[in-house]
Amino acid sequence: MVGRAEELAQVRAALVGACARTGRLVLVSGAAGIGKSTLVSAVTAMAGEYAVPVAAGYAIDDAGMPPLWPWRRIARDVPGLVPVLSPNAGTSTDSAVARFTMFADACQVLADAAADRGLLVVLEDLQWADRSSLLLLRHLAGELARTRILVVATYRDTGSAELSELLPDLLRAEETRSTGLTGLTPTDLAHWLRLLSHDDPDAQADRVWARTAGNPLFVRLLLDRGTDAGSAELHQLVLAQLTGLDTEVRDLLDAASVLGERIEPSLLAEVTGQPAAQVDARLDQAVAHGVLVSTPDTAGLSFAHALVRDAVYEQLAPSRRTAVHEQAAIALERSPRPPAALVANHWRRSGAPGWAAHCLRWARLASRSATALLAYDEAARFAALARHAAEADGRDAGVRAELTVEVAAAEFVAGRVDASLVSCQAAARLAQEAGRPDLIAAAALVITGMGDPELTQAVDQLCANAIRAVPADDATLHARLRARQAMAASEVDEPVRARELSAEALALAERDGDPDALLDCLHARHLSLCAPQFLAERRAVAARACALAHRAQQPMAELWGHVWLVDAAFQAGDLAAVDQELGRIEQVAAKGEHAIAWWHLHRLRATRAALIGKLDKAVEYNEAARAVAERIGAISTIGMSSSFLEQLALLRGTIDRDLGETIMAALQAVPHVALVRIFIPLTHALLGETDLARATFAEFRHMPARLQPGPRWSVLLVHIGIVACMLDDVETAERVHHELAGLEPTYMCDGSGAAFSGGSLQRITADLALVTGRVDEAIERYTDAVEMNARIGARPFTALSRLGLAKALLAKGERSELSTARELVTAAAAEFRRLDLPGPLASADATLAAVDAAARASNPLSPRELEVVARIVQAKSNREIAQELVLSERTVETHVRNILAKLGCASRTEIAAWSSRTP
Structure with a gap:
């Protein structure tokens, strides 16, 4: 390799480091043709020198690329990945948790594969990778330090939106090293030309560099053709590589370009209808001509470069291109395990008669397959393609409603909540048009657990419409809709309505006895009862959830009842019960490797450790919870760790300015939640910024009287009270005291998630009483x-x-x-x-x-009298005292009489007792 000495040294050092149990991720970027694949070949050869196994994967420039395709290629060399990347559909109701579990398992398989001799993982063309593949790489990047894995990943500078979003995370990973390949310098080109025995290499190098900017592929094309063509003609130079090939070979390459950069001869034979031996012979000609190259990692062939494939594809006549797409779709359909995503995409691009019906079928299968693979972004993309195909095929409103619900569900688990709401509303309208109340309900039940008021109101309206449409005898569906409305009411601070709706929902669910519907309703009921006043009822709900768990199909069913019982035990001050339930949560986490269970376990252990004063341990547990939360990717779980740090700062009575600013930035991201906003004045107060604290506290001063008992009610009140005490705001403290004074003397926890436990609630109420003069x-x-x-x-x-x-x-x-x-x-x-x-x-x-x-x-005594008292305490006589103080004995007797009178004591013994009690 000419001009790449520094890059080669970097990847060699990374390989050696990985062999020594310090894994690395090396990101190689650069324009098309810049030499990324050549560098990969070099590092693959290095791995051979060190006897390090290689597992290679790549993304392809095809909208039909199946989810996790690069990692599936790697699974051919690491067989343990196969079952991990093929989970059963519906393994978890929590999309983030299920994906985290799969990623953690995949990383462990790779680490195990690397344990003996190391492992080189090559991922090429990340600019075409699907989001799930990039998320898995991000997860692996965080684990590399403890492995013997070297990951070398390449991508073009002009990447996809998915890569642009996730690339900063990859670059921030501690074990990541990046190298950006640029064009060769004129000096490098001169050296290259000398190796080729060119005349006057320096002058020739300048001319070549001016036309290619040092891009190695363009340089090679120019040198091979012996031309001084300008950069505008480089595209034609790429096509010029085909000059001299037989027409039959050119036609075969045209078809191959439709199938993608990588070529499977057997599929190409079926698409073109040519005998396999004839296809092989013609492909051999293309290899000999330098248009195709062998790919040792697949024992197959590929175009010499993506630019070659692109150029061939772009020059195809539209009719020829669409015909080959149709032939490819038909051929792939006949394969033993048809790749639904590729089939759907080929039908879409074919435009052939009946393409929409075929595309609809395969896109729907591709979406479901992607969901089963936890590739949620891809599931949403193919669900949308299925809906588009249904519209093109003129399907009725019922079919389009069903497909739109699938789009909404995929968008929601992919984190595109606003888009999901739009799809839910569209699905409900289509279902109404089609007379399908089941789909109206399905659209209403897609979105859950979101606290944004506008979104919650929209979902509540969807549920209300569904309740009017669903037949009255469908108790289970009515129960689920009521439960969803109850949870929405809890999230938007309508606790009375939430308790009413949750009670109705639970009664309906009990009528049919469906365990999953019952569990959903118990969730809603528990949330509606999250206030100190409802401890006994919450315990009963939690115990019932634990008893029901083994009958429900939800994988996390075992978890929730135990989490709720921990909260209840904290409020009751029963740490033995807390420990018992934490042990059960650990069993659930270990048995199912559920990320959300590990997160709950770590955060609850942090709460317990802080409660008893093991603050270093609390920070350690909180950091473990934060690490799991970041991998899950849910904002609310990440925010809990920041909230915990703020509570520790409050306990310590001081906060580091950097931490304060970090927390403040995080608080600004959730402006609609009062319990989040109250930490703004609290942080200002901890930082000593009293004026800012008072200004940002103003909105809370009259809030206590407006709040109703429900989720986070007591937590918000307590923190309003804390800030009021910090600012010596007597009026606000009076209002909070009025609300809290009548509560039972329990401990601080209300069931809505024990982010922190501040011990007895009596202490906070006492603080308020003291500030307001109730001594x-x-x-x-x-x-x-x-x-x-x-x-x-x-x-x-x-x-x-x-x-x-x-x-x-x-x-x-x-x-x-x-x-x-x-x-x-x-x-x-x-x-x-x-x-x-x-x-x-x-x-x-x-x-x-x-x-x-x-x-x-x-103190009523004079200094001299205090001196006498000090000696009375030492049991000295009047004479001894007189001698020490140089007084007459009569004077000492007078002092003792005065002391007895002033203190109201009857004896010297009582004087000594008074002295022991007096500072």
Whole structure:
């Protein structure tokens, strides 16, 4: 290779590093013909030198390329990938979870294959790769450091939208190295020309470079043709390679170009109707002519370059091109395992009579196949193609409605929610036209779990229309629609309506007894009861979900009841039950390798660790949860990890500015959720930006009275109260106190997802009571909070409760309570030091100073009398005291009488007891 010494050194170093158990991803970019494939050939040869196995795959420039095609090519060399990349349809109701599980399994198979001698994975032409293939590569990139895998992936600079979206993630991966191939320099070209024994290579190099910009393919074409053609004629140079070939060979290559860059001789023979031996002979001529090259990784053939294939395809007469597409579709249909995606695409491009009916059938199969392969973007694309074909074929409204529901479902699991809503609405209209209430309902049930108010309102309207259309005797369908409406009502803060609808839904589901419908309704019912007031009912719902799980078909059925029981146990302060349910969640996660189960397990362990003061462990668990969340790709799961870090910052009473700015940026992404927005003033307050905190808190000051008990009600109220206390906002604290004061004295958790547990709710209510001047109430609640938190070993919150109680006793202003306050704040300060909580420690130090100052101010004894008391404590006689203080014994007796009178004590023993209690 001329002019690529640096790139060769880079890939060799990466290969050596992979062999030494430091896997790498090398991304090679550049224009068509720049030498990417040549570099791949070189690294493949290097792998042979080190006895490293090679697994090669590639994408093709064909809209009918099946999902995960590059990885399926790799599976020929790594057989363990075959079952992993062929999951059964419907293995999970959670698309992100199922895809994560498949990707994790695929990465493990590759890591195992590389364990002994290493493994070189080659992925060519990522600019044509489907989104699922790119997502799998992104997942693998995050795992490479622990493997002996070297991945070399190539792509053109002008990639697809999918590649443009995911490329930054690939480049950010820690083990990624990138190299961009550019044109050879005139010096490189001169060296090349010297190797070919050209006359005056320097002058010739300048001329060639001016016409090719150093692109190796164009250079080779120019040198082979011996012409000085300009760059505008390079396309013709590509076609000129075909000069000298027999007409029959040219015709065969025309047909091959329709099939793609890679050529399967047997398929080409069937498409052209030529004997296999004749096809082989003619392909051999093309190879000898340099138009085709052998591909060792497939034991087949390919065009010498994609540019060659493109040029041949583009010069085909339209009638010839469409005829070959039709022949290809028919030939592929007759294969033992027809590739539905390719067949559908060939029919689409053929335009032959009846193409739409054929395309409809195969595009629908391709969409379902893609869904089974968890390739959701591709499923949406082929579902849309099926709908287009149905319209072209003049199918009735019922068929088009059914296909549009399939499009909507595929778009939703692919994450294109807005597009899915449009399709749902279109499907409902078509179903109404066709008189198909089942499809009206199906359209309404596509979208779930989204908190955007406008979207939720639109889905709720779809459900309402479906309820009017579905026959009254279809209890199961009515139950599912009511449950969906209930969940929507919960998401848009209509808790009363949510509880009414969920109760109706559950009653309907119980009528038919369908376990999956029942589980859906239990989901809705539990969500509607997510408030502290409904602990007993939530426990009953959770227990029922656990009992029902083995009958339901949903793969995650086993999980939900146990997650809900953990939340309930946190609220009840039953950590033994928390641990028991966490063990069951771990069993579910390990048995099914469910990513969402692992995520719940990690985040709940983080919550428990923080509750008892194991803060380093809590951060570790939270990071594990975040890593799983990022691979799942759901924004809400990622946001929970940031929320946890914010809660730790609140506990510590301080926040790193970088973390604060990162959290603030994340908060701006979800502007419609009040529970998210409240963290904006909270973060400003932690950063010491009091004016900004007050400004951004203004919208929350009158919110408490407007809120109704439901999901996240208590969590939002608590945080409004916390910010009010931080800003000394008495009016808002009064409003929050009014809402929380009547609740049962439980622990902070409401069932809507234990992102963090702050111990006894009594402590927060006591904070509010103290800020609003209810000192006696605050003392009572803080006393409860100390006992409740200590009972469960909640060390940080026991210390905070002791600090609060000390402040309340100080505020009460009774001298007799100051010694108790001092004991409390001293114990709290010691715990804060052990737990490294600087904010609370600073507050404790300030409170201790205030207690001591109050004690000094309230002490009735003079300095001399205090000196006498100090010696009484030492059990010294009046004579001994007189001698030490150089006083007369009579004077000491006078001091003792005054001390007894001032303190109201009857003996020297009581004086000593008073001294021990007084700071």
